[in-house]
Amino acid sequence: MSEKLVRKWLLDDIADIDCNESWLSDLAQEGLFLDHLGARFAYFKRDTPRTMRYRFDVLSRMLTSDELGLYDSCGWHFVTLYNEVTFGADVIYYVFTTDENATVPELHTDPMEQAASLVHLHRQSTVNLVLMIALTAVVVGVQIYMTAFTSPSTRFNTLVYGGSNYIWTTFYAFYIWQGARRYLAVRRLRRRLSGGQTLDHHADYRKVHRNGKIANIAFWGIYGLLLLVLVLIGTIFLERGTQKPIPAELNFPAARLAELETDPALELSQRTVWNHQRYLTGAVVDDIFEEGYLGSKRVYLSTTCYRLPFAFEAPAVLEGMMDRYGTYFTENAHRADTEPFDEAWITDATDGRRECYLFARRGREVWCIYLESDTQGVENILPLLAEKLDG
Amino acid sequence: METSAPMTEAMYYVLLTLSVPSHGYQLLSAIARASRGRVQMGPGTLYGVLTRLESEKMIQVVNDDGRRKTYEITEPGKAALAQETSRLQAMLADQERWEGEVKCLKN
Numbered sequence: 001m002s003e004k005l006v007r008k009w010l011l012d013d014i015a016d017i018d019c020n021e022s023w024l025s026d027l028a029q030e031g032l033f034l035d036h037l038g039a040r041f042a043y044f045k046r047d048t049p050r051t052m053r054y055r056f057d058v059l060s061r062m063l064t065s066d067e068l069g070l071y072d073s074c075g076w077h078f079v080t081l082y083n084e085v086t087f088g089a090d091v092i093y094y095v096f097t098t099d100e101n102a103t104v105p106e107l108h109t110d111p112m113e114q115a116a117s118l119v120h121l122h123r124q125s126t127v128n129l130v131l132m133i134a135l136t137a138v139v140v141g142v143q144i145y146m147t148a149f150t151s152p153s154t155r156f157n158t159l160v161y162g163g164s165n166y167i168w169t170t171f172y173a174f175y176i177w178q179g180a181r182r183y184l185a186v187r188r189l190r191r192r193l194s195g196g197q198t199l200d201h202h203a204d205y206r207k208v209h210r211n212g213k214i215a216n217i218a219f220w221g222i223y224g225l226l227l228l229v230l231v232l233i234g235t236i237f238l239e240r241g242t243q244k245p246i247p248a249e250l251n252f253p254a255a256r257l258a259e260l261e262t263d264p265a266l267e268l269s270q271r272t273v274w275n276h277q278r279y280l281t282g283a284v285v286d287d288i289f290e291e292g293y294l295g296s297k298r299v300y301l302s303t304t305c306y307r308l309p310f311a312f313e314a315p316a317v318l319e320g321m322m323d324r325y326g327t328y329f330t331e332n333a334h335r336a337d338t339e340p341f342d343e344a345w346i347t348d349a350t351d352g353r354r355e356c357y358l359f360a361r362r363g364r365e366v367w368c369i370y371l372e373s374d375t376q377g378v379e380n381i382l383p384l385l386a387e388k389l390d391g
Numbered sequence: 392m393e394t395s396a397p398m399t400e401a402m403y404y405v406l407l408t409l410s411v412p413s414h415g416y417q418l419l420s421a422i423a424r425a426s427r428g429r430v431q432m433g434p435g436t437l438y439g440v441l442t443r444l445e446s447e448k449m450i451q452v453v454n455d456d457g458r459r460k461t462y463e464i465t466e467p468g469k470a471a472l473a474q475e476t477s478r479l480q481a482m483l484a485d486q487e488r489w490e491g492e493v494k495c496l497k498n
Contacts, residue, residue: 057439064459076435113443116399116439
């Protein structure tokens with residue numbers, strides 16, 4: 001019959017060995033005896049409470065059965081090991097136990113030698129921390145570069161759609177904190193041992209555990225929330241390409257095809273698509289695509305409205321959108337600033353083309369409007385849009 | 392003359408007792424015997440020292456049957472041990488001479 005194990009969250013870094021020894025001894029007094037260690041949890045067997053001593057031995061190689069036998073004959077019974085492989089270097093944590101009252105020599109009888117045994121762990125913790133900081137600096141640097149110094153189109157994509165970067169930044173920040181915690185723990189242990197002091201096997205771990213609990217809850221909470229938002233966006237909000245009924249009142253400012261062409265019949269067009277999307281960057285993007293016929297002539301109007309979290313992002317998004325439409329637009333565009341817009345650009349239908357574009361921004365809102373019509377120019381949309389804004 | 396850092400007590404006794412090839416069990420009892428019971432080395436310390444001395448080529452494995460390793464001291468190990476013994480003897484001689492001088496000054 002398999003024994004049911006009790007799982008406990010590892011709130012302290014495994015390398016903080018004096019605190020972990022103290023914690024395991026306290027749990028033994030409550031009747032919980034370590035069975036094995038995982039990456040984030042420790043597993044315990046229940047038994048009669050006893051006072052036990054636990055000791056960690058940090059090695060860079062596996063012990064042979066004969067060597068384990070020697071520990072046993074010295075009164076230190078093997079409990080479990082945890083093998084940590086990071087960047088190709090093995091650090092193996094062996095856990096031994098003995099009865100509190102057993103008259104056995106300590107596992108480590110020479111503090112200087114124990115300090116030397118932590119050199120490998122110290123090197124590993126330093127390399128880990130430096131690599132995590134470097135990796136995060138690269139990721140954040142790339143993000144800053146893409147937001148500030150790249151082409152307008154890339155800036156546009158980063159500002160509007162680049163939300164997943166926030167998840168990765170949160171992820172890296174947590175691992176930097178973990179790396180720093182380990183580095184400081186190992187440095188503290190080595191300093192103490194190098195000074196000739198033995199480890200305090202009854203070290204107070206409660207403050208470390210409390211901080212660990214807060215950091216873990218904060219990280220997994222934020223991370224979980226971001227993932228949930230990402231899933232929600234993926235399953236609920238992203239509906240591009242699906243045709244759905246247009247609400248009675250649009251929840252974003254847009255001129256309608258029927259208003260522009262002053263033909264109420266166009267309002268009943270069956271070829272209308274409306275989308276509403278949110279992104280992790282905080283951008284909300286609404287689209288409406290309307291198509292109809294005036295006699296035998298096709299008319300088409302599409303409006304995309306980007307509502308950004310901050311007004312300072314709007315000029316870059318406007319520039320990025322203009323850049324996406326390529327040289328035709330930029331070569332034929334002219335400014336058409338009118339109240340209440342901060343900036344507006346228009347391309348006229350020229351050289352036999354029916355297509356016209358309008359790009360405008362006001363505050364944190366940016367519009368991209370595309371029109372195909374023989375009767376109306378895209379400049380006629382600006383007053384209609386202004387009315388909606390005033391309304 | 393090249394000088395190395397002072398040895399820890401554990402390192403000194405391991406090198407000293409490995410003049411006779413030994414495995415872990417034999418080493419622990421040899422160290423206790425050599426120090427007349429003063430040094431009771433823990434197994435964690437013993438294997439830490441053995442691993443370090445082996446990587447520094449002061450000791451070597453002379454027999455490894457996959458279960459048990461037998462170690463012995465190497466020539467660099469012997470030289471380091473002799474140097475450390477000289478250093479300790481010099482310290483003791485200094486201490487005796489100094490105490491003698493202090494006694495003379497007091498008289």
